[in-house]
Every structure is written in structure tokens, then in C-alpha cells.
Amino acid sequence: MSQLSLSVQREVPGFSLDVSFVCCASITALRGPVGSGKSTTLKILAGILGGTGSIRFGDTTWLDSDQDIHVPPQERAVGYLPQELSLFPHLSVMGNLNFAGVRRSQREDSPELTDIVQHLELGAFLDRLPSELSGGQRQRTALGRALASGPSLLLLDEPFAALDEALGVRVASYLARVSDRHRIPILLVSHQPGDEQNYYQQIVTLDNGRLMPDAIPDPADRQPVGDDQNPVNELSCAAPTEDGCIQLGDTTIYVTSRCDADAMSFDLRIAASDILLVLGGLPRIMAENVVPATVTSISSTESGAHAWVKLADGTTWVVTLGARAHVPESGEPCHLVFKAAAAVLYGS
Amino acid sequence: MSVSPVVILTVQVAALATVLVTPLATAVAYLLARHQFPGKSVVSTLVALPLVLPPTAVGYVLLHAFSDDALFGAALGLEILFTAKAAVLAAMAMAFPLIVRTARLSFEAVDPGLVQVAETLGDSPRQAFWRVTFPLAKRGLVAAMILGFMRGVGEFGATVMIAGNIPGKTRTLASAIYSAQQVGDDATAWVLLGLAVGVGFVAISTSEWLIGGRPV
Incomplete structure (x- = not known):
């Protein structure tokens, strides 16, 4: 865009x-x-x-x-x-x-x-x-x-x-x-x-x-966008690789691309509600993306709670927690799980 | 006195004068309505001046400007004075300020915001004029032409100065009424008056309807 x-x-x-x-x-x-x-x-x-x-x-x-x-x-x-x-x-x-x-x-x-x-x-x-x-x-x-x-x-x-x-x-x-x-x-x-x-x-x-x-x-420090109830993670990233992945630091992310052929800059968007936060050992998961992260803080509103997590590349993401979900502790290691369909790459 | 040649000549003179003067008058009206330029108030005043001057004064100026040895007369070589052309010229001079005034009001009544929006929608200023300003000002412009036409029909002072009152040649409705009264031909004067009232009534009500009852 x-x-x-x-x-x-x-x-x-x-x-x-x-x-x-x-x-x-x-x-x-x-x-x-x-x-x-x-x-x-x-x-x-x-x-x-x-x-x-x-x-x-x-x-x-x-x-x-x-x-x-x-x-x-x-x-x-x-x-x-x-x-x-x-x-x-x-x-x-x-x-x-x-x-x-x-x-x-x-x-x-x-x-x-x-x-x-x-x-x-x-x-x-x-x-x-x-x-x-x-x-x-x-x-x-x-x-x-x-x-x-x-x-x-x-x-x-x-x-x-x-x-x-x-x-x-x-x-x-x-x-x-x-x-x-x-x-x-x-x-x-x-x-x-x-x-x-x-x-x-x-x-x-x-x-x-x-x-x-x-x-x-500040474009360099982009925070999740959207609103309090339905935040969306939006990150600037490098151009996708030939097989349609993008690299965030050492992590490979499988995405759905909606880029122009001649796009110069790329944004990755993932709604906070499309991400599953998994604590402890991982079961076998049929999703393309399983990304390690650390919980940094929890924010609670009447409509539910959100966890703020930090990835290895230093970016902060937000994840919606279910209303009756277990609330993790700050500092707890975790994994973010989401399908490629939920990670949409825009290019302009 | 025969009435029909007078009426035919009057309508011809007024119609031709209106057609000839409208393009210039409309352009001046648009300029005054939509543009700022140095000396605009002077131009605006000069254009309106014939409305308040005695028509004979305007005729006097035209007489000197268009005599055979004067600036326009010599340059144009038209041999205008004391022909029907002079009657057209006098009607043009008197209709011009009225058309400018009415047309200017019509242009000013078009919201400039509409033109701006048309430009954001891809129209050049010229396209926006023809697609927005003109269609919206159209009724007012027609009303301006009708008023200009009527000014030509009723024109007397300037016409007598430069075209005279020659039966069958330059005698129009206004000068014919004057002549009929001078020779005591009341019957003809009343017929001419009736015609003038009829044409005027139709013209004024049409233009009032066109401009939606706004005072001109």
C-alpha cells in the first residue's frame, strides 16, 4: 500500500x-x-x-x-x-x-x-x-x-x-x-x-x-494496530523469499501474500485473535507457523485479556487470550501458533 | 404608420445585438465572478456604468467612436452610423452591462466547492466549467440573454443618437412610439405600447422563472 x-x-x-x-x-x-x-x-x-x-x-x-x-x-x-x-x-x-x-x-x-x-x-x-x-x-x-x-x-x-x-x-x-x-x-x-x-x-x-x-x-517501532478489543499486529519486513516465506530474524514465517508484483516495501499483518499462545511443551500442531517468544506483559479489559510477547528478533506482538483462558505470567517462555492464512503479507 | 416593419426590425436588431454581445458579456461576467486580478473593482464599475448613464451619453460616445474619421469607424470601415447596424451597436452597448450583471450573479451562485470537487474527481478546470459551472448557471445565463434582448427592444436614447429614427430603416419600437406621439397618432402609439407591454411581460416572467425568483 x-x-x-x-x-x-x-x-x-x-x-x-x-x-x-x-x-x-x-x-x-x-x-x-x-x-x-x-x-x-x-x-x-x-x-x-x-x-x-x-x-x-x-x-x-x-x-x-x-x-x-x-x-x-x-x-x-x-x-x-x-x-x-x-x-x-x-x-x-x-x-x-x-x-x-x-x-x-x-x-x-x-x-x-x-x-x-x-x-x-x-x-x-x-x-x-x-x-x-x-x-x-x-x-x-x-x-x-x-x-x-x-x-x-x-x-x-x-x-x-x-x-x-x-x-x-x-x-x-x-x-x-x-x-x-x-x-x-x-x-x-x-x-x-x-x-x-x-x-x-x-x-x-x-x-x-x-x-x-x-x-x-515512529515507523521503526511499530506497535500492534487495530483497537483495544481487536488489535492487529503489523510489522515491516523484508521481501518474501521465492517459496513465499519471510524471515523475521532467524524465524521463518509462512504467509499469504497479497503483494503487488513490483512491491518495494512489505507489511506483515496478523490479527491478535488469530494467534494461539502455547505454554510449555508443544503438542503436534498442524499449523505452518510455530514461533518461540517470551511473555512480557498482560493487559486485561472487560472484554478479555491480551498478552504482549517479544520475539527473538525483538519485535513485540499482541495475542488475544480467551475470556476464560489461563493467563500466563510475565517472563514465561511460550510459542505463538498461527496458520499461514492468518499471516497476510502486503506489499506496495 | 405601419406597425409590422417596426416590430420586425426591432426584434431583429435586439436579437442580433443579444447574440453578438452575449459571448463577450458572459466571459467578462465569469472573469468578475471567479477571478481576482488587479483593477477588478475598476473594471466592474466601468462595465456597470452604462446602466446609470443617460443612454444619450452612451450614444454620444458611440457617435464619436464610430464616425467615419474616428478610431473605430476608420479602422473598421463599416459605415455604421445611421444604418440598422448602428441600432444593433446601440442595443449591444446598452444590453452589455445588464447581461454581465445577471450572468455574473448566475456564476457566483454556483458553489465553488462543486468545481473543486469536480477537479479532485479528475476534471481539468475547463472540463469542470462545462460539466458543473455551465449547467448550473445555464438558466441564469438564458435569463441574462432575455433581459439583454429586452433592453435592446426598449432601447431609445443611444439608438436615436447614432442610428436616427428613419422610417423603414432604423425606426424601432421605442422611436416609433415617440414619433407616433409627436404626430398625434394615438391609435398607433397604443398598438405599439400594447406590443411592448406584451413582449416585456413574457420576457420578464420567463427570466424570473429561470432564475428562480431571485432579484437581479
């Missing part, structure tokens, strides 16, 4: 924005109070608002004010959902969804229109005009238009604001699938988080145009 990195500044009377961060997850949420610069950041990324600094997406430079590079919005191929939705009032829902139909047809592996219509539940009002829609319908249409534009990056300003909780979660889960399946990173602004925040893998917090401390993720 292409990585988005930015360091942008913008000065207007009464407000100055100066933010730098790297989106290393597939869904990154921008948070912060009203007027903290979230929407402004998104607009600068979309190319519709001027700013100085630099923006890089994958191996292309969108903005570099030192070198006088400013790629216009129509060449950035972002799917942008503005907070005010900005549906084209003279076009039906279908007309809005198809506005960027040409670009969609040019990009391989774009989300399918029928899929978008089905998952965003737009089918019942495709021939209506925006003025005939409810708030939630308008929001889903605008989101659908961004998804249907053949985007390489999605910039979504408050995508769940007008949706009820249950629908918001369904839409968030769909976005997570789209992002994974089509390798489209998502940067979204979320003002009032609800349950859909379980899908955010990285959270960047702004306040008054500046990044809040500890919001800057």
Missing part, C-alpha cells in the same frame, strides 16, 4: 497550520477539536487549497514548495469527500457516482460500482436528485462518489457524521474491506468518534493547527 507522508504549512490571518506525519496504516483517523486544522489538512492533500511544504504519496511528489512542484488536484487521483458533501445538484445519484467514470475505468482494481451501491445501500434512490435525499442518503452518495472515482487514496471528511451508529459501523467495515482489498489507504477526519473507530489503525490528533504530542507514529 502506498504511503502518504506530509509536512505542510498554511498561514491565514488568525490561524496557522503546521503539521507533519506519515500515514502507515490502511485507515488513519485525523482527530481534534473544531478549528484544529483537520479539514484544511485534507484540502491541502486534495490539492484544492494552497500550502507550503511537501506531500509525497507512494513514489510521487504532489507538493514540494522548495522545488515549485504543485500537482493539480485532477492529477492526484484522490477520492475526496468534503464535509459539506458538495453533491452535484444537477445530476442524479447515479450521475454523481459516475462523474469520474472515465478515471474509474482507467484504474485497474477499482472498487466495483455495483459493490459500492450495494454496500452503501444506495440502490433504492439511484435516479433521484440530491435535493430529494435525506442527510444520510446524501452522505452515502458523496462517499460512494469518492469510492467510485478510481482513487489511489481516499480523503474523507467526517464520513459517518450523518449516519446512525449501526449504519456507520457497517460503512466503516466496508471501507476497511475496500482499503484492504484494493490497496487504497484512507485518511479520514473524525470529530465525534463512535463505534466505527474500531477500524482506525492509526490516529493523528491535531490541536490549533499543530500535531498533538505522541500522535506521531
